[in-house]
Amino acid sequence: MSTTLIKLANEINNARKIAIFTHKSPDLDAIGSSLSLYYACKDLGKEVDIYLKDDITEHYIDLIIENPIKKEFIDKKYDIMISTDTSSPNLLGDFKDIFLNAKKKIVIDHHASDLLQGDFTYRQSKYSSCSEICYNIIKTLKVNFSPKIASLIFIGLTGDTNSFINTNTTANSFYVAYKCIKAGADITRINDLEYKSKTKKIIDLEKYLLNNYKIENGISYCLITHKKLNELGAIKEDCDFFSSKLLTIKEAKISFSLIEQYPDYYSLSMRGKLGYNVKEIATKFGGGGHISASGAKIVTNNAIKLKNDIIKECKIQCEKNEN
Numbered sequence: 001m002s003t004t005l006i007k008l009a010n011e012i013n014n015a016r017k018i019a020i021f022t023h024k025s026p027d028l029d030a031i032g033s034s035l036s037l038y039y040a041c042k043d044l045g046k047e048v049d050i051y052l053k054d055d056i057t058e059h060y061i062d063l064i065i066e067n068p069i070k071k072e073f074i075d076k077k078y079d080i081m082i083s084t085d086t087s088s089p090n091l092l093g094d095f096k097d098i099f100l101n102a103k104k105k106i107v108i109d110h111h112a113s114d115l116l117q118g119d120f121t122y123r124q125s126k127y128s129s130c131s132e133i134c135y136n137i138i139k140t141l142k143v144n145f146s147p148k149i150a151s152l153i154f155i156g157l158t159g160d161t162n163s164f165i166n167t168n169t170t171a172n173s174f175y176v177a178y179k180c181i182k183a184g185a186d187i188t189r190i191n192d193l194e195y196k197s198k199t200k201k202i203i204d205l206e207k208y209l210l211n212n213y214k215i216e217n218g219i220s221y222c223l224i225t226h227k228k229l230n231e232l233g234a235i236k237e238d239c240d241f242f243s244s245k246l247l248t249i250k251e252a253k254i255s256f257s258l259i260e261q262y263p264d265y266y267s268l269s270m271r272g273k274l275g276y277n278v279k280e281i282a283t284k285f286g287g288g289g290h291i292s293a294s295g296a297k298i299v300t301n302n303a304i305k306l307k308n309d310i311i312k313e314c315k316i317q318c319e320k321n322e323n
């Protein structure tokens with residue numbers, strides 16, 4: 001059932017015990033949305049826990065200062081369970097069944113998807129990030145908009161908009177950023193950590209990417225085998241920036257990275273310039289996401305065929321746009 005901000009705030013206000021979840025392989029928006037809501041619920045005097053199995057990558061961990069995330073579920077008979085930034089049940093990973101069996105489920109999300117439904121679903125795909133939505137919720141809850149909460153919202157905003165350059169960036173994204181900075185979000189620290197703290201490993205990965213990417217017919221891409229990934233001393237998450245980086249090429253309309261995360265298990269990440277719908281492509285490979293940023297997980301022992309199939313779909317999407 002879709003709901004309104006007021007009803008959503010009522011549900012949170014009426015609950016005593018709250019569990020919060022977000023999607024696995026958490027990105028900055030997952031972290032920002034779930035943790036900002038966690039601290040808001042704490043501020044309201046709720047007994048609140050936040051659960052996530054996956055580690056936050058080393059590149060992100062310094063951003064959050066303290067980490068209240070629990071890996072093991074404790075059944076406290078929660079009144080409500082909330083998921084943020086999660087478009088499908090499978091993305092809840094090990095907590096999928098726990099969430100689906102909650103007494104009352106609340107889904108807060110900005111993906112245009114109907115796969116994950118709550119008893120109360122607040123899904124608004126016009127927002128750049130789930131963190132941008134959480135700003136509205138936290139305002140409606142009349143929680144003190146502390147520098148800590150403001151910093152988390154800002155982290156999510158910059159993450160999903162790629163520091164306000166993705167096509168999902170709106171006037172409201174800047175408005176919420178403005179409110180965050182006014183409230184004391186530590187943007188110097190956040191920007192330093194996000195954009196000026198690359199490790200040698202990441203720079204080496206960039207070097208590899210720039211030496212090995214391909215571009216043809218407005219489609220830029222890079223394929224990395226599991227063997228290569230190991231040689232580079234990297235994991236899939238270290239390469240999450242590849243597709244965005246490849247879209248910065250002037251001639252690129254669509255970009256993608258295809259990374260063999262585990263043997264025969266590929267992680268596809270796609271980006272598109274305005275007017276190029278990469279969600280449509282990712283959906284054909286069993287994935288999803290947003291119009292301008294999408295992904296999929298694909299099992300195959302034929303990477304070359306997979307790569308060619310993706311390029312074929314990209315070409316169809318380009319033709320669609322140009323006709």
Ligand SMILES: [Mn+2]
Pocket residue numbers: 029030085110128129130160
């Ligand atoms: Mn998001």
